[in-house]
Amino acid sequence: MNPVILSKDHLVPLLRKISRSRRLIAPLRNEHGDTIFSEITDLDGAVPDLDNQAQNSLKPFFFPQTEKLSSYIIDRDPVNGALRYSFHAHLPENRPTLYFGVRSCDMFGLMYTDMIFLGGAERDIYYEQRRKNAVFITIGCNHPWKNCFCNATRTGPFLEMGFDLQLTDIGNRFFVEADRAGGMKILRNYPQFFRPVTEEDRRAQFQAALEARGLFRRLVHVDLAVKLLREQEPESLFAELSGRCRDCGGCAFLCPTCTCFNITDRQLDEDGGERIRSWDACTFSGFSLMAGNHNPVDCSTGRIRRRFLHKLKHDTAKHGRPSCVGCGRCVDICFGGVDIVRFINSISALEEENGREENHER
């Protein structure tokens, strides 16, 4: 389908129409100055914030920090006293939703989590309930933020596919591309909002995309790190960084592609309880702890080892690309300075140093 133009004036009116039949989730700046993907119920009171990076990704909407999977009941058979024990699923309700103002990195993150939760041996029915009937209007990043490196992970700043609609800000209007059915449907249902693109529009979009690539403030050698990790695992670097890791789990919680979770039973009373799923992090010492106190992972050196190997090495081997989407959220949150950017740059520096030493020896 050919791209079209949406005037900025018409954005809110369009969203208003769509939000009659769909929940609207968009980046919203609250009174404390934090921008967070939130539900917008009143477009007059709250306008999507397209200037700041949302602190959360889309992950919590499909895979929340905690959720009740089921409840269980225990009782005794009245005749023979045998233990009776049954579970009752607690499925989340599905709400048709429009996710607006999603950046390429987060969209890529979503494609990854779709693969994990829906593309595996079994479908995760809880994720699916929250995930279906969703439409995504993404927006390209003309001005990458300070920690962004989606260019290095090849996950932005603009998408080529995977969105329903993608907007590019070209001044007083948006350049609108459609890819998937949900986007086509919006263009079909609300044709009055859109006009065809002109040559000038195309040039403006081309220019914006070109300039965006030059505005990244961080040079992060993701491909070099991936290549180096294939050859060798830098044990001393892992040990050094593990010593800095403060064991807070912030990186895993914020990361759009981290999907590890814990399942625990929460006893409510003698004869019943709930089975709860909650976010977990492979950087926690107890993550691999087995009964009998056996822990196959030594966290003094291995704490961050599996995190980075997973994102950069194992996922590349399994899926063809690293699962880091370059959103940069872990950089600000990390207490100890052990974020993925630091790791990638450290391993590249190590390689450079080794290379220099070798040259020197010769």
Add this chain to the structure above:
Amino acid sequence: MRDNLPPRIRTTNRNPYLPRQAVIREIIHENELVNTYILSFEDELYDHGFTYKPGQFMMVSVPHGGEAPISFSSSPDKRDGFALTIRRSGSLTNAVHALGTGDIIGLRGPYGNGFPMERLRGKNLLFVAGGIGMAPLRGVIEYCLQHREAYGSLTILYGSKSPAEFSFTRDFDRWEQAGCCLRLTVDAGDGKWRGRVGLVTALLPENEATAGDAALVCGPGIMIRFVIEGLESRGYTPENIITTLERHMKCGIGVCGHCHFQGKLICTDGPVFSRDQLSDLTNL
């Protein structure tokens, strides 16, 4: 992610996290720490159609106790119920041991890849078990005995910490009578023990292995490592050295990440692995 397209849609409404009710039909007290539970599902129709492969496992739930993975210790040919052998080690396994026949537990599964019984046809099989590691191997042994002509010679090497800690002692005579070569060893005797004392690695055959030989190993991680090294030095090829690994698991279906190991997920890529699939043998 390879081609950036969303995953193909599959149509099923199954909730993979919801355990089914299974009744404990019989409890066999193997030793002080180990019981074998013979189970069948409460839903008779489901139970009738239920099958599994040797080497697979179930996620076992007990009230307020969460879940843990337990391997089958029976062969799928067994018609009246299936067996899960459980060693008391943590709060969940202790909670199972407090249950009696007629009591219900929650089960999800079967999960995991299972042993490659097809590929092993025609081979001489060497089983090397340490401690509770005998449980998943027992399922394979029973399967082989049920399909005797399909497999070559069956040799079982079983090591235990002490004579009192062997499991499945009731099977030993039957196995020997069926033609298996059974060798037992203990780390430390008890005064009455007249058998071998020493590590199970000392029981490994002297002869070089041929292409028609395969070995199946299960036990504590460090034991697996030494046994595999011993087998390799005797000429067993990497594809013919097979082991099953254990890890803390929460989902069993490849999502929660806890069983991640050397870039693989033990619950879906394993728990059965051949030597050539393992990059190294540390931290098994």
Add this chain to the structure above:
Amino acid sequence: MTNSINELDHAQVILVAGSNTTEAHPQVARRIFHAVDNGAALIVIDPRRTRLADKARIHLQLRPGTDIPLINGMMRCIIDENLIDDLFLSMRTENYFALRDMLLKVDLEETAALTGVPRKLIARAARTYARAQRSTICYCLGVTQHVCGTANVETYANLAMLTGHVEQEFTGVDPLRGQNNVQGACDMGALPAVFPGYQSVADPRIKKKFEQAWGVELPATPGLTLLDMTHNRGAASGSALQKALPRLRAMFVMGENPMLSDPDLHQVEKTLKGLDFLVVSDLFLTETARLADVVLPAASFAEKSGTVTNSERRVQLMHRAIAPIGDSRPDHRIIMSLARRMDFAMDYESPAEIMEEICLLTPIYGGMYHDRLASSHGLQWPCTDRAHAGTPYLHKYSFTRGRGRFVPASHVEPAEPVDADYPLMLITGRRYHHYHTGTMSRLCPTLDREEPRPRLDMHPDDAAALQLRQMDRVRVSSRRGSCEFNLHITPRTPPGTLYCDFHFHEAPTNKLTLATADPTARCPEFKLCAVQVRKGGAG
């Protein structure tokens, strides 16, 4: 704190004493890491080799309880090498000569022997701290929870004044407070000798001001300290001081669990059980609440609005996120309901109105109105009126008392030194994943998984001598009681010393600790007591 947390980023030298910052104050540790990454020198004073000590340029691994001789040693080096700040001394301090005379008698060889820190290292630390322009001291409970806690702090203050590292940006003497609002509680006068804002109860003008505001007569003498209250019924062999205390008949305990967190639990239990009436308000039925006649369910932080004041004197607004669950009530409503029933009309419509009264009566909080706090990241006191922007660092022009006074101190032996019967020194403290008596943190499955059982840290040499192995159950006993832990063998704890936490009610650590307290601050010597260790019962 005299200065602010963000100033740590720009310090050239950070001296951290008695603080396991990476575990207890991660956000402060973050600044320290950042400073070190940018070239700052980190000096850590701690008997244990903590994670923070790993990152230090100099780790002064002193024998527990020897801060005073160590710092005196450092000051002696500073004087010897003429690194004192003469100008600061002459303009801003007094009593220097008393300090100098004491220091000139210090024998550095003796100091090294007493503290266990090599003389060269003491000198190097002294030089590093003194030479830099921007040097900061951060300290925590490892310094204060001693019988000489007050003298410890005064000694660190001596060090800072000697070198002029106070009253400027990026310097200072910074205690790291524990709870998010312990500073606030102290600010509001939850101390026996002051009204809100550290205004003395003994000052008749202050007393009159509050009497007018509240329409009642107020006592002119200080009240009871925490230990006076919870150790009110000392054993027959109790001290004369204890015997002279007014006998308590009733207590109202709010959000505190002295049955686990106060020293010498035997005494605490005796006192609480001996009361005529005990009321406890808390979120959960704690060990203390279980003994109460009446339990009032209190609302958590998420269920009420108000302010909290942190280490750097910053008052921040907290916003209620959900309505109080069940019958629980925010503390101010509990207090107001009780007051009304006692015929004292206390009727504030909101926490904002309560703050208005605080601003009226408390000079250092004079400008802390909620609307001002709402539009910023909080304000640091002193903030004397609506126009005042708050105070990032204190004492810019002069100290509170005018000139800073040097208070020379000498080494004080621990109240209970080790001996043949109790040969090991027990240090008590905290662990990363749990908070205090675990009433909240142990209910979180992830935190519980990370730290599921009470641990005792012991050096491999000590473990070998006692023939103990990793994860063994051990029984630790002191003259006051005993409890069991799971052994964790680690070289981070020096030989002869043990470390344990107090997060697990199954291992009530305070059965072991001493109630002997610092005479001025009345803070118990939680950090040191003599114990013996044996292999424990079955797990």
